[in-house]
Amino acid sequence: MSLMFKVLKTFGMARRGILETVHGKVETPGFMNVATCAAIKGGLSSLDLRNINCQVMLCNTYHLHLRPGDEIIKKLGGLHKFTRWTGPILTDSGGFQVFSLAKLRKISEEGVEFYSHVDGKKIFLTPEKSIQIQSNLASTVAMAFDECVKNPSPKSYAEKSAKRTVRWLKRCKLEIERLNKDDSTINKKQLLFGINQGSTFCDLRIENMKKIAQLCLDGYAIGGLAVGERAEVMYYVIENVEPYIPKDKIRYLMGVGTPVNILESILRGIDLFDCVMPSRNARHAKLFTNGGTLNILNAKNSILDESIDESCNCHTCKNFSKAYLHHLFKCKEVLALRLAVIHNLYFYNNFFKEIRASLDNNRFLEFYRQKKNILCQKV
Amino acid sequence: MSLMFKVLKTFGMARRGILETVHGKVETPGFMNVATCAAIKGGLSSLDLRNINCQVMLCNTYHLHLRPGDEIIKKLGGLHKFTRWTGPILTDSGGFQVFSLAKLRKISEEGVEFYSHVDGKKIFLTPEKSIQIQSNLASTVAMAFDECVKNPSPKSYAEKSAKRTVRWLKRCKLEIERLNKDDSTINKKQLLFGINQGSTFCDLRIENMKKIAQLCLDGYAIGGLAVGERAEVMYYVIENVEPYIPKDKIRYLMGVGTPVNILESILRGIDLFDCVMPSRNARHAKLFTNGGTLNILNAKNSILDESIDESCNCHTCKNFSKAYLHHLFKCKEVLALRLAVIHNLYFYNNFFKEIRASLDNNRFLEFYRQKKNILCQKV
Numbered sequence: 001m002s003l004m005f006k007v008l009k010t011f012g013m014a015r016r017g018i019l020e021t022v023h024g025k026v027e028t029p030g031f032m033n034v035a036t037c038a039a040i041k042g043g044l045s046s047l048d049l050r051n052i053n054c055q056v057m058l059c060n061t062y063h064l065h066l067r068p069g070d071e072i073i074k075k076l077g078g079l080h081k082f083t084r085w086t087g088p089i090l091t092d093s094g095g096f097q098v099f100s101l102a103k104l105r106k107i108s109e110e111g112v113e114f115y116s117h118v119d120g121k122k123i124f125l126t127p128e129k130s131i132q133i134q135s136n137l138a139s140t141v142a143m144a145f146d147e148c149v150k151n152p153s154p155k156s157y158a159e160k161s162a163k164r165t166v167r168w169l170k171r172c173k174l175e176i177e178r179l180n181k182d183d184s185t186i187n188k189k190q191l192l193f194g195i196n197q198g199s200t201f202c203d204l205r206i207e208n209m210k211k212i213a214q215l216c217l218d219g220y221a222i223g224g225l226a227v228g229e230r231a232e233v234m235y236y237v238i239e240n241v242e243p244y245i246p247k248d249k250i251r252y253l254m255g256v257g258t259p260v261n262i263l264e265s266i267l268r269g270i271d272l273f274d275c276v277m278p279s280r281n282a283r284h285a286k287l288f289t290n291g292g293t294l295n296i297l298n299a300k301n302s303i304l305d306e307s308i309d310e311s312c313n314c315h316t317c318k319n320f321s322k323a324y325l326h327h328l329f330k331c332k333e334v335l336a337l338r339l340a341v342i343h344n345l346y347f348y349n350n351f352f353k354e355i356r357a358s359l360d361n362n363r364f365l366e367f368y369r370q371k372k373n374i375l376c377q378k379v
Numbered sequence: 380m381s382l383m384f385k386v387l388k389t390f391g392m393a394r395r396g397i398l399e400t401v402h403g404k405v406e407t408p409g410f411m412n413v414a415t416c417a418a419i420k421g422g423l424s425s426l427d428l429r430n431i432n433c434q435v436m437l438c439n440t441y442h443l444h445l446r447p448g449d450e451i452i453k454k455l456g457g458l459h460k461f462t463r464w465t466g467p468i469l470t471d472s473g474g475f476q477v478f479s480l481a482k483l484r485k486i487s488e489e490g491v492e493f494y495s496h497v498d499g500k501k502i503f504l505t506p507e508k509s510i511q512i513q514s515n516l517a518s519t520v521a522m523a524f525d526e527c528v529k530n531p532s533p534k535s536y537a538e539k540s541a542k543r544t545v546r547w548l549k550r551c552k553l554e555i556e557r558l559n560k561d562d563s564t565i566n567k568k569q570l571l572f573g574i575n576q577g578s579t580f581c582d583l584r585i586e587n588m589k590k591i592a593q594l595c596l597d598g599y600a601i602g603g604l605a606v607g608e609r610a611e612v613m614y615y616v617i618e619n620v621e622p623y624i625p626k627d628k629i630r631y632l633m634g635v636g637t638p639v640n641i642l643e644s645i646l647r648g649i650d651l652f653d654c655v656m657p658s659r660n661a662r663h664a665k666l667f668t669n670g671g672t673l674n675i676l677n678a679k680n681s682i683l684d685e686s687i688d689e690s691c692n693c694h695t696c697k698n699f700s701k702a703y704l705h706h707l708f709k710c711k712e713v714l715a716l717r718l719a720v721i722h723n724l725y726f727y728n729n730f731f732k733e734i735r736a737s738l739d740n741n742r743f744l745e746f747y748r749q750k751k752n753i754l755c756q757k758v
Contacts, residue, residue: 038706043422043713047698068681068706076684076702084698302447305455319426319463323455327417327447334422334713 004191004218005250009359013242013269016359019219019250022189023080023088023140028250029266029359031352032056032090032274033345037063038073038083041279042341043334046085051315052342053349056088056140058274061133062097062125066118070136078138078186090274091139093130093172093195095146096223096255107147109164127171131192135179138186143221144172146195151228158199162208165197173215191218193252200229202240209244220245221252222270231261238268245269259288259351259375263368266355278348282340285329288347292377296340301326314346315339383570383597384629388738392621392648395738398598398629401568402459402467402519407629408645408738410731411435411469411653412724416442417452417462420658421720422713425464430694431721432728435467435519437653440512441476441504445497449515457517457565469653470518472509472551474525474574475602475634486526488543506550510571514558517565522600523551525574530607537578541587544576552594570597572631579608581619588623599624600631601649610640617647624648638667638730638754642747645734657727661719664708667726671756675719680705693725694718 009016019026033040033054040049049057059079064070076082079089098105102114102123111126130145146165149158176192179185194212198204212220222241225234238253245251252272253265262273278288285297289309294301296308307317308325316325316339328336358367388395398405412419412433419428428436438458443449455461458468477484481493481502490505509524525544528537555571558564573591577583591599601620604613617632624630631651632644641652657667664676668688673680675687686696687704695704695718707715737746 037710037712038703039710039712039714041713043717045698045714045718047694063710067709068702072682072702075682076700081684082700082703082706303451303454305460315426319424321455321461323447323451324417324461324463327461330446331416331418331442333416333418334420334716335418335424337713338422338717339424 005248007248011359011362011364012267014266014359014364015269015271016356017250017271021088021140021191022187023086026055026088026272027356028271029262029352029355030055030272031262031348032058032272033349034058034274034276034279035083036060037067038079040341040345042283042337044338044341044345046083048342049085049087052346053353054087054345055349056090057083057085058090058092059137059139060094060097061091061130061137062094062101064091064137065094065123065133066116070133074136074138074186078136080138088140090141091134091137091143093143093145094125094133095130095143095195096148098125099148099150109167111145112147127168128175131172131175131179135176135185135187135190139190140187141191141193141219142172142176144169144192144194144217146197146223148224148227149197149199151200151224151233153199155199155201155204158197158201159204162197162199162204165195166208166211169194169212169215173217193217193219193221193250195221195223195254196241196245197224199224200233200237202237205237205241206244209241213244213246217249219250219252219272221254223254225253226256226261231257231264234261235264235268238265238270242269260372262351263355263372267368278344279341282344283337285336285340287340288344288375289379290374292374292379294379296322296325297329308343309347312343312347312350314343316343316346384627386627390738390741390743391646393645393738393743394648394650395735396629396650400467400519400570401566402465405434405467405651406735407650408641408731408734409434409651410641410727411437411651412728413437413653413655413658414462415439416446417458419720419724421662421716423717423720423724425462427721428464428466431725432732433466433724434728435469436462436464437469437471438516438518439473439476440470440509440516440522441473441480443470443516444473444502444512445495449512453515453517453565457515459517467519469520470513470516470522471633472513472522472524472574473504474509474522475527477504478527478529488546490524491526506547507554510551510554510558514555514564514566514569518569519566520570520572520598521551521555523548523571523573523596525576525602527603527606528576528578530579530603530612532578534578534580534583537576537580538583541576541578541583544574545587545590548573548591548594552596572596572598572600572629574600574602574633575620575624576603578603579612579616581616584616584620585623588620592623592625596628598629598631598651600633602633604632605635605640610636610643613640614643614647617644617649621648639751641730642734642751646747657723658720661723662716664715664719666719667723667754668758669753671753671758673758675701675704676708687722688726691722691726691729693722695722695725
């Protein structure tokens with residue numbers, strides 16, 4: 001299994017790598033495009049994903065379990081057939097959503113009892129159940145079921161929770177091994193990534209990382225960051241836990257982040273990212289450009305016959321003007337969302353392409369210094 | 380100017396024709412795809428229009444005058460440059476919207492005073508002003524400014540209104556002739572279609588049609604139908620007024636209608652149509668198929684791994700299943716709207732293609748009889 005991921009090159013802590021999967025390869029550092037309910041919000045289909053250079057689609061286990069139901073998706077041949085996306089798909093475990101969306105949860109050693117945010121129905125999610133759902137969805141990578149503790153959190157609770165998450169991880173591993181041998185399983189080569197927890201306490205994080213490293217998983221995620229703490233704290237935690245993540249495995253920082261967060265994290269040894277920010281910001285008219293961020297709703301854009309970013313090759317920039325996009329947002333036309341999301345996701349995927357090229361050409365530090373200040377500016 | 384439209388073939392009253400414009404030709408019978416605010420609702424861009432075999436895009440003068448403003452669109456090079464649609468564009472005159480959307484209107488010989496439905500601002504629209512706006516938008520075809528009377532309407536009012544609409548039409552004609560000679564005009568070959576009014580009173584309709592026929596316009600529309608009366612009344616009015624429409628000019632039935640309305644109207648000599656129904660129905664999960672209409676939200680669709688219409692070649696049917704579309708509608712994903720609108724508009728444009736082929740092959744009556752019953756069914 002360890003042959004799945006290859007580090008091609010390093011630059012300090014930063015790594016240039018490649019993950020081989022049954023659904024194709026993922027060049028790292030890489031960004032996963034979030035399709036919560038098996039569709040990118042804003043009207044992009046899986047066919048559009050190819051045109052924005054998406055490498056991995058990320059779908060949400062919790063949402064798909066509720067609607068349409070993972071049994072239905074299994075009957076329909078799995079997420080790939082359902083969405084028509086043929087590349088790698090990562091499914092989260094539902095853990096994060098249980099703790100952020102669901103009502104009245106009750107945690108026990110066995111799992112979590114909670115009420116659906118859609119119809120109020122009682123649901124009991126366990127590590128085994130989460131893996132069963134993800135196996136039904138037939139994603140390329142399944143994530144272990146964890147508890148995501150909000151920051152700040154009392155150390156005693158963070159410790160108790162992190163230890164339970166390790167026990168849950170062992171159950172996830174047994175379950176995926178069982179299911180990957182089951183005749184009815186669609187993707188018998190489903191990978192499992194473990195998740196490091198421990199809130200902002202470096203000693204807990206390290207202790208947790210050491211334990212999960214022994215389980216020899218296909219990849220390691222750092223979860224429970226970017227959930228309330230300052231960015232500097234996040235960087236500090238990554239720096240501290242990084243030496244304990246197996247060098248030969250892919251490292252995924254969950255739910256992060258801004259272009260600067262991403263550069264700083266790659267500099268500290270992270271390979272894989274996902275974030276709703278580019279698509280969510282786009283839906284709120286906030287667009288990324290190589291010169292900084294802009295709000296297309298600003299009045300000055302109403303008469304500008306130029307693309308959002310003249311240096312961008314996305315469908316939106318190649319075809320439409322700021323004035324047209326401004327108009328579509330003003331009229332609340334759905335097309336506004338689509339064109340904006342296409343641009344922001346293309347921007348993110350292209351940003352990662354540039355990062356990889358800078359690592360390939362030994363110019364990563366130069367790239368980092370050059371981009372770090374520009375990308376925070378408002379234009 | 381009369382060479383612009385050619386009748387290639389007739390079949391009873393039904394006609395197979397072609398309209399040549401500066402922005403390309405329009406094969407008739409033809410359907411215009413409604414892009415009210417310079418975008419098809421549901422997230423389709425002008426580039427998508429090509430893939431759904433759209434011949435003509437229809438934009439709304441009233442909406443675009445309010446937002447972004449026709450002066451801005453003129454500065455940006457006209458609607459074609461603004462939207463990136465290169466084919467023919469028809470703009471309505473704003474008349475219909477003034478009478479259906481605006482508040483507190485006051486009609487005089489000079490024009491109509493009303494309050495914007497967007498920001499409550501007072502606006503005074505005259506025949507000249509409507510043509511000036513449409514000239515700024517630089518559409519291929521401008522529509523005359525008319526009053527659209529709701530049905531039923533007192534005959535005395537319908538008569539008074541229809542007569543005023545003729546006087547307004549003469550002013551429209553003078554204004555477009557003036558503007559088409561103006562140096563600053565973007566499209567100096569903008570066409571003008573007159574609009575027949577007279578509510579459901581055939582004598583008024585005929586009198587009105589005779590008068591406007593003398594003005595030798597580029598095309599003739601029948602307005603003020605499908606606004607409250609039964610379909611049979613509409614067909615009866617068309618039958619009565621048709622003999623008085625110049626044979627060598629294109630005939631446009633405004634705002635109509637269902638596939639059956641369209642077949643019946645073509646049978647009575649209509650060449651051109653527009654309707655929001657295919658896109659609006661799509662946004663409400665109601666889809667047209669060659670076997671009848673279906674509501675994709677019906678539970679039975681949740682597990683069907685088949686296209687909406689197996690005989691359809693649209694992007695949606697070629698790629699996605701009923702189950703996926705059902706799921707997207709259930710989750711209120713914007714992608715649901717896009718895929719449904721693509722299908723319904725493709726269906727309509729393809730339906731017209733089939734009608735034209737049936738006329739070309741002398742099978743129109745057969746086609747009419749075959750489709751008439753099927754298309755009303757619910758599947």
